[in-house]
Amino acid sequence: MKKMLLVLILMAVAVVIASAVVAGCGDSTTSSTNANADVQKQLDDxxxxxxxxxIPMREVGDRFADMNAAAQGGNWALTAYMSKYLNNAMNPTKVTKPEEYKNWAAFYTGPFDPVNKAIAAKDLAAFNTAYTNSISSCNACHEASGYKFVKIVKEDTASD
Ligand code: HEC
Structure with a gap:
């Protein structure tokens, strides 16, 4: 009889432990799902x-004008700096508009490359030609993106 009681008690303990383990697993799965959803919401926010x-394009426009003023003044370090940050200004769009960012990258490494080459060579005549030529590529993308009315013109003075 005593042995029977002992077996019953052991079985009861086993059931309690097993159900605690199952409940524990359930809880941790639910809470990790909640945590994932919370992290996802924070990322989306x-x-x-x-x-x-x-917003980045405003900065591109400003730096584009500043770059020309710097080159005309013979400040090639500032011209190179403006070109670098004109490109970096577009970095947020890698996350927010990845497809359109590819078109920007193709522009900067393609039609805009002669501008960067002229800056590296400190060649004002080459810069003037490349800079003026690049404006039509700025405007071509505006037109292709449905912003035909955003027309870039050559400015004589720095924006900032
Ligand atoms: C990959 C395509 C693309 C290229 C290349 C591009 N742009 Fe833009 N730009 C846009 C788009 C799209 C808009 C409209 C943004 C919007 O409203 O969402 C815009 C808008 C602008 C604006 C108006 C921003 C504002 O809201 O006030 C300026 C200024 C500008 N671009 C300057 C330039 C200059 C300068 C160049 C060339 C050096 C250039 N962009 C090249 C796509 C481009």
């Missing part, structure tokens, strides 16, 4: 707060 094209 951060992404939503990053700029798309309009």
């Amino acid at each position: 951060i992404k939503g707060a990053l700029p798309k094209f309009a």
Whole structure:
């Protein structure tokens, strides 16, 4: 009889332990799902707060004008700096507009490359030609993107 009681008690303990383990697993799965959803929401919120094209393009426009003024003044270090940050200004769009960013990268390494080459060579005549030529590529992308009315013109003075 005593042995029977002992077996029953052991079985009861086993059931309690097993159900505790199962409940524990259940809880941790639910809480990790909640944590994942929470992290995803935070990522979506951060992404939503990053700029798309309009804000970086304002900076591109400013640095584009500043770059020309710097080159005309013979300040090639500033011209190179403006070109570098004109490109870097578009970095948020790698996350917010990855497909359109590819077109920007193709522009900067393609039609805009002669501008960078002229800066590296400190060649003002080559810079003037390349810079003026690049404007039509700026505007071609605006037109292709549905912003035909955003027309870049050559400015004589720095923007900032
Ligand atoms: C890959 C395509 C693309 C290229 C290349 C491009 N742009 Fe843009 N740009 C856009 C788009 C798209 C907009 C409209 C942004 C919006 O409203 O979402 C824009 C808008 C602008 C604006 C108006 C921003 C504002 O809201 O006030 C300026 C200024 C500008 N671009 C300058 C330039 C200059 C300068 C160049 C060349 C050095 C250039 N862009 C090249 C796509 C491009």
